[in-house]
Amino acid sequence: MANPSILIAGAGPSGLILALFLLKNGVSVRIIDKEVKHRIGSRGSGVQPRTLELYDILDILPDILAAGEPTPPMATYAPGEIKPTKTVRLSEPLERSPDMPHPNAFIIPQDLHEEILRAHLQKLSCSVELGSELRSFEQFPDNVIAHIVKTDSDGNQLEESTSFDWLIGTDGARGVVRKQLGLSFLGETREEQYIALGDIVVEGVDPKLWHIWHQPPQLMALRSGGSSSNVFMFAYTGRSEKLANKTITREEFIEEFYAITGRRDITFGPATWLSNYRPNMRMVDNMRVGRVFVAGDAAHCHSPTGGQGLNSSVQDVANLGWKLALVHKGLASPTLLDTYSEERLRVIAQMLKLTTELYNKTFTNLGGGGMEDEAWQRGGDLRMLGINYCGSSIVLEDHAPLEGATAYSKSSGGRVQAAYRAPDASGLVSVGGEEAPTTLFSVFSVTAHTILLFGGDETDRARVAEVVGRFPEEVVRTVQLLPQGQTAGDSATSALILEDREGHAYAGYGVPLDRLTAVVVRPDGVVGAVVSGAEGVERYFQKIVL
Structure with a gap:
């Protein structure tokens, strides 16, 4: 049997979610952890709304909600x-x-959280390999040689050296990957x-x-x-x-x-x-060196206030996973992987600023003998629904960033905007089918971009279909959204046609009825582009695929 293509060192939430992303994209992985038994303990137990949305798209949310x-x-x-x-x-x-x-x-206690993620991995015929520690690695232009020490339940050790196409360190703040890459870890320790x-x-x-x-x-x-x-x-x-x-x-x-x-x-x-x-508040200055990446606590650590750490880690690998899958399969240039650091470092810097300010406020309050409510207030930006990739080189932005906007700033104007989360919409009914109403989160996929087509006529949609047809089927899929009460014509050009029966999609996305709007949703649930026609769709995908 061929050796897996990607080694993930560290089986916390970030490593497990990355493995799920890659496996769902048809990329083979090996995920190892140096512990001989799965870690116990509630540890990072807060799962923020933006992470819940990602879990919805990944189709693992029901198990998380049932346990939390x-x-x-x-x-x-x-x-x-x-x-x-x-x-x-x-x-x-x-x-x-x-x-x-x-x-x-x-x-949800972190050990139970991880148990659920491992169960979903097992459905994809993948298990965490315990007692396997990455000791060092050597990087070459076309592969990475990982030196691993395997320890069995009796304490016996076996050394191995194995070649992988890529290595991702999700091995925590004390892990070997960041240290061997020589990445800075700037910040402070209290x-x-x-x-x-x-x-x-x-x-x-x-x-x-x-x-x-x-x-x-x-x-x-x-x-x-x-x-x-x-x-x-x-x-x-x-x-x-x-x-x-x-x-x-x-x-x-x-x-x-x-x-x-x-x-x-x-x-x-x-x-x-x-x-x-x-308390440590630190982050790297780069999240990729060649064929090796860091994510999660290996790339950033933070104060415990705000419940951002585990969630930021999961969103790191959601950003990386789809890009790495495209590059590994030869569908995108390796330069696409540079945008992992470009997009995530800006978010992590803002996260550290927010959580450190909150930590200072909380402990200043405590040190002064107070227990004012303000010191304990969470919610707001900490729900992570405003996190965005404004300024990214692969986002086709249709608006100028707001003055003073940060990586945690919400979009404005009552309409969908590139670089921000793609909103959900319920009450969507398949045209010509007998299925129950669905939602956009159920339609989105971690294995492909989803183009939502609002409004326009058949000629407009045909032009988009022509452009989409130039790209591999596994990269992009198109969904036509019909206004409430409208039926599809015989020459519909989308494989999936949904009627916005309750009007939530058109209202929530703030798009007009009388002209075409194409909203390109990335596999990580982020809007890559909002454009008015086929030319804009083509310009976006020229940034992504070969």
């Missing part, structure tokens, strides 16, 4: 008191809308701010709430794994000097908890994992 829950309220307590002094929400829940069906973050983290069984607190006790400069927080779970993740900061520079033990945590909270009615069971953390 909306973010619960947060209760704060005075020492010794059983009733909360205040209950607040990190963000006010938003109502679903046809263009934004997943407006609120979900909470040496003085240690945070103890872990998962522990807790009895005597409501799992439907997050719980916080604050005695400046100390803060103790308990976050449940779900509304019916007695396993809580704890976060403890402001520890005494004797405990600061070490991993806290279960017994030390319990002693500190009782000292801060005065709540000896709360009891504890086993601790499943314990960790010592110092």
